[in-house]
Amino acid sequence: MIENVYGKIRKVDENRRLIAINVGNKLSYFYMSKGMFRQFMDYFHKNMYVFLKVKRESRIYKNYLVNNVVSIDKVLSPRGNKPKVFYDISMIKTEIKKLVNQERYRLFIDFEMSMPPYRNYQNFISEIIQVGFVLTDTFGEEIKRYQSYIKPDLFPKLSKRTLKFLDISQGKVDNGAKYKELHHMLSKINDDYQPIIYVWGKNDKSELSKLNKIHRLENFINDMQFVDLLSLHKTYFRLKNDLGLFNAYNLYSNQDLDHQKHDALEDAVVTKDVFYWFKDACNHKIKVNI
Numbered sequence: 001m002i003e004n005v006y007g008k009i010r011k012v013d014e015n016r017r018l019i020a021i022n023v024g025n026k027l028s029y030f031y032m033s034k035g036m037f038r039q040f041m042d043y044f045h046k047n048m049y050v051f052l053k054v055k056r057e058s059r060i061y062k063n064y065l066v067n068n069v070v071s072i073d074k075v076l077s078p079r080g081n082k083p084k085v086f087y088d089i090s091m092i093k094t095e096i097k098k099l100v101n102q103e104r105y106r107l108f109i110d111f112e113m114s115m116p117p118y119r120n121y122q123n124f125i126s127e128i129i130q131v132g133f134v135l136t137d138t139f140g141e142e143i144k145r146y147q148s149y150i151k152p153d154l155f156p157k158l159s160k161r162t163l164k165f166l167d168i169s170q171g172k173v174d175n176g177a178k179y180k181e182l183h184h185m186l187s188k189i190n191d192d193y194q195p196i197i198y199v200w201g202k203n204d205k206s207e208l209s210k211l212n213k214i215h216r217l218e219n220f221i222n223d224m225q226f227v228d229l230l231s232l233h234k235t236y237f238r239l240k241n242d243l244g245l246f247n248a249y250n251l252y253s254n255q256d257l258d259h260q261k262h263d264a265l266e267d268a269v270v271t272k273d274v275f276y277w278f279k280d281a282c283n284h285k286i287k288v289n290i
Helices: 034-043 089-100 160-166 170-174 179-193 203-214 229-236 245-253 264-282
Strands: 002-013 018-023 026-031 049-061 064-077 084-088 106-113 128-136 142-149 196-199 225-228
Touching: 002 026, 002 064, 018 049, 026 049, 034 064, 034 084, 064 089, 084 089, 089 229, 089 264, 106 203, 106 264, 128 160, 128 179, 128 203, 128 264, 142 264, 179 203, 196 203, 196 264, 225 229, 229 264, 245 264
Parallel strands: 026 064, 106 196, 196 225
Antiparallel strands: 002 018, 002 049, 018 026, 049 064, 064 084, 106 128, 128 142
């Protein structure tokens, strides 16, 4: 069972990852995981107020009777009638809801990258070798979808590791588009639609920026709004670990989509589906148990 607890911090034990607050007339101790304590430790000072969700069952931990903290909902410092709020999950969720509800065009995009060989990989630089994207209008209607292989310039011959992992042939990539063509296409989409670009994870954005610099092309990244949908999920649902894209799809759809084949367009379509389910979850149209 989970219960809500709040109060003023009286003691902090960084080594044991404990904080003590007054609950009623009793000093109670609360234990946190390493990641949670590290995330909030800068706020843990005497007289700060914390609002917690904790497990009701107590246990003995290093001679202390403690309750495990499930999540931290709010941290504030009292300042008369205007307390200073340092963290408030309800406010963060409100901002995420505003973001996903924006009436904007959206581009859901995914890349597959080349991988280093098993040996002699010290000077290897990854390159985009496949792209897939879906462009939707403000109502979620599909405008365009696209997929193509991209011919690498720095290391034209793909490693056996890449060919095996992506289950592709060297010939398909050799006949792919040039990176400059992809750059031109994305620049034009940005000029025509100014979409929010949704990706799953941070790698896609960084790879684009890296290749723009390598090819000495205009870095349109600075003019684009990229949103990491994985990061939104971790923040909104307060997940401790990364959530795989296909695992997210399975959670929303109640299906076992276990045939992932590392195809850029398939991943882009799945990212689109996950986004619109996530949007429904933010708007309380569906309930998700993560």
